[in-house]
Amino acid sequence: MDSSSEHWDPALTRLLASLKEVQSGGEDVAFLSELLQSKQLHALVQVHNKIVAKGKDDKFYPLLSNAMQVTLEVFELLHNVVSVSKEYGELLSLLQKPHFQAILCTHDAVAQKDYYPHLPDIPPELDDEEETVKIVQLVKSDEPLGGAQSAEPIVGATIKTDEETGKIVIARVMHGGAADRSGLIHVGDEVIEVNGISVENKTPADVLSILQSSEGTITFKLVPSFGKGGSRESKVRVRALFNYNSSEDPYIPCKEAGLDFKKGDVLHIVSQDDAYWWQARREGDRVMRAGLIPSRALQEGRIIHERQTDPQTLDGKPALCSVSVTNSDCAPKTPCSPTPTATALLPCKSTPKVKKVIYDITENDDFDREMIPTYEEVARLYPRPGMVRPIVLVGAPGVGRNELRRRLIATDPEKYVTPIPFTSRPQKSSEPNGKDYMFVSREKMEQDIADGKFIEHGEYKGNLYGTSAESVETIVNSGRVCVLSPHWQALKMLRTPRLRPYIVFIRPPTHERLVETRTAANARSTFDKECSRAFTEEEFSDIVRSSNRINFLYGYMFDEEIVNDDLPAALSQLLKAAWRVQSEPLWVPASWVQ
Numbered sequence: 001m002d003s004s005s006e007h008w009d010p011a012l013t014r015l016l017a018s019l020k021e022v023q024s025g026g027e028d029v030a031f032l033s034e035l036l037q038s039k040q041l042h043a044l045v046q047v048h049n050k051i052v053a054k055g056k057d058d059k060f061y062p063l064l065s066n067a068m069q070v071t072l073e074v075f076e077l078l079h080n081v082v083s084v085s086k087e088y089g090e091l092l093s094l095l096q097k098p099h100f101q102a103i104l105c106t107h108d109a110v111a112q113k114d115y116y117p118h119l120p121d122i123p124p125e126l127d128d129e130e131e132t133v134k135i136v137q138l139v140k141s142d143e144p145l146g147g148a149q150s151a152e153p154i155v156g157a158t159i160k161t162d163e164e165t166g167k168i169v170i171a172r173v174m175h176g177g178a179a180d181r182s183g184l185i186h187v188g189d190e191v192i193e194v195n196g197i198s199v200e201n202k203t204p205a206d207v208l209s210i211l212q213s214s215e216g217t218i219t220f221k222l223v224p225s226f227g228k229g230g231s232r233e234s235k236v237r238v239r240a241l242f243n244y245n246s247s248e249d250p251y252i253p254c255k256e257a258g259l260d261f262k263k264g265d266v267l268h269i270v271s272q273d274d275a276y277w278w279q280a281r282r283e284g285d286r287v288m289r290a291g292l293i294p295s296r297a298l299q300e301g302r303i304i305h306e307r308q309t310d311p312q313t314l315d316g317k318p319a320l321c322s323v324s325v326t327n328s329d330c331a332p333k334t335p336c337s338p339t340p341t342a343t344a345l346l347p348c349k350s351t352p353k354v355k356k357v358i359y360d361i362t363e364n365d366d367f368d369r370e371m372i373p374t375y376e377e378v379a380r381l382y383p384r385p386g387m388v389r390p391i392v393l394v395g396a397p398g399v400g401r402n403e404l405r406r407r408l409i410a411t412d413p414e415k416y417v418t419p420i421p422f423t424s425r426p427q428k429s430s431e432p433n434g435k436d437y438m439f440v441s442r443e444k445m446e447q448d449i450a451d452g453k454f455i456e457h458g459e460y461k462g463n464l465y466g467t468s469a470e471s472v473e474t475i476v477n478s479g480r481v482c483v484l485s486p487h488w489q490a491l492k493m494l495r496t497p498r499l500r501p502y503i504v505f506i507r508p509p510t511h512e513r514l515v516e517t518r519t520a521a522n523a524r525s526t527f528d529k530e531c532s533r534a535f536t537e538e539e540f541s542d543i544v545r546s547s548n549r550i551n552f553l554y555g556y557m558f559d560e561e562i563v564n565d566d567l568p569a570a571l572s573q574l575l576k577a578a579w580r581v582q583s584e585p586l587w588v589p590a591s592w593v594q
């Protein structure tokens with residue numbers, strides 16, 4: 001080496017030094033030695049080191065790793081609107097420029113850390129005679145490498161004893177961890193030595209103690225497994241429909257490798273290779289290393305087992321399951337609603353004789369129990385100018401959905417609109433058709449209901465009332481924001497790829513705050529036919545109870561929750577949600593965007 005070799009990468013220098021110790025010499029060693037001293041390799045290593053060093057700096061953390069994919073989605077949107085304005089056309093041609101696309105591809109490669117070396121697969125036929133080994137050096141870090149019984153964070157991989165051979169093998173490589181980033185360690189690789197110490201006849205715990213006592217760089221001698229590794233990240237995103245705390249999970253193979261999440265979190269599933277333990281990252285998290293989460297199959301099995309052994313876990317409150325049809329809350333609000341245009345089907349417990357229930361509550365409940373909330377595959381839906389998703393406010397009867405809907409509309413009546421309900425009741429001479437109601441014959445309405453044209457419907461005093469899907473679509477297509485506050489049982493009919501609703505769950509505050517706020521505001525009970533009195537203590541309890549039940553049955557559908565405690569605060573959160581729906585890409589069921 002010449003004098004400039006002083007500034008050479010220390011790892012290259014060490015490699016060169018150990019190469020000189022190789023006695024056999026020969027052409028291969030001479031070639032390797034020459035390669036290790038070449039200026040080109042040195043320059044490449046320096047670039048690599050710079051990227052790695054910068055990568056560690058939080059300031060340079062990529063906001064997304066799929067810029068090219070986003071660009072393709074933008075293409076799609078622009079294609080539909082290029083004729084609308086010159087600017088759209090200009091943007092489209094800019095995005096199509098090869099140089100621009102090359103920059104984005106490079107950006108994504110760096111964001112996905114695609115610059116780490118990947119060893120080419122070793123051809124299996126070369127292995128027939130002698131065993132091929134690979135030497136891998138990794139810097140000890142705070143990432144997990146553990147066996148089943150112990151899990152000391154070390155290099156981002158877990159090890160186990162192979163049941164058949166009794167040898168120590170790599171059990172799992174955590175996506176984004178040091179082992180994965182090296183591209184050199186794969187699942188199934190057999191560990192022969194760690195830091196020069198043979199692991200033959202050793203347990204995973206023995207290996208861990210070797211690792212724990214080592215400082216700095218760790219050298220593995222491995223027999224590679226074939227046909228594995230090198231797979232690129234999957235693009236699957238799911239919304240978690242349950243809370244997960246790995247420290248409380250007795251079955252997770254490596255607790256430190258677990259990824260905790262809350263119901264509603266969007267997770268990027270980076271590997272589903274293992275039938276029971278997926279690897280995932282929380283979307284938007286800055287930590288690149290993936291963590292272990294229970295697979296869908298595992299979680300489903302757990303929930304079924306839980307339900308079989310403890311039926312109360314169906315909703316935690318068995319008393320709530322027994323909603324009776326005669327005591328149902330399906331009569332229309334119209335007579336006691338402060339706004340005659342309200343389509344909500346409301347509780348009027350005091351009017352049993354007028355009820356004919358169209359929603360079959362019992363049947364719906366049974367159906368919902370079959371839903372096992374694990375993960376829902378989601379994709380981003382980008383806002384489309386002039387086509388805003390309907391905002392749907394659901395919640396327990398009496399919680400304040402209609403009050404919030406009215407207040408939202410009052411902020412901008414030109415923009416926020418609620419559909420005019422249909423009814424089969426006779427039109428009064430003072431009522432123009434299409435003002436408060438759309439009047440239709442009973443036959444026509446029954447036929448339309450049978451054809452699935454209504455998103456909600458009910459019968460009150462022998463007349464049908466309902467909201468048609470078409471009236472919602474008309475508002476959406478007119479560029480305004482459709483706001484609905486339907487009965488909660490309408491949710492399943494509403495949550496379709498056609499309507500793509502943004503569902504906001506209006507939750508009551510604590511019982512105490514519910515009584516305090518409603519009493520202070522002189523709130524009128526919606527359980528009373530005339531809405532002429534205050535809520536009773538029992539009604540307040542009913543609101544809290546049925547809210548818990550709705551959340552249990554339909555929680556997986558909610559995009560957002562608003563606690564209706566202080567009314568102005570709840571409205572302000574609703575306005576922010578409405579703004580997000582109009583302006584931000586949001587996660588929706590993946591089937592809605594295909």
Ligand SMILES: Nc1ncnc2c1ncn2[C@@H]1O[C@H](COP(=O)(O)OP(=O)(O)OP(=O)(O)O)[C@@H](O)[C@H]1O
Nearest residue numbers: 397398399400401402403517521523524526565567
């Ligand atoms: N945060 C709040 N603080 C005080 N009063 C409230 C609040 N939210 C709603 N109210 C009052 O509670 C009463 C019931 O509200 P609202 O009519 O909106 O209920 P709802 O959820 O639409 O019920 P239903 O589904 O039975 O019609 C109204 O008098 C309303 O003004």
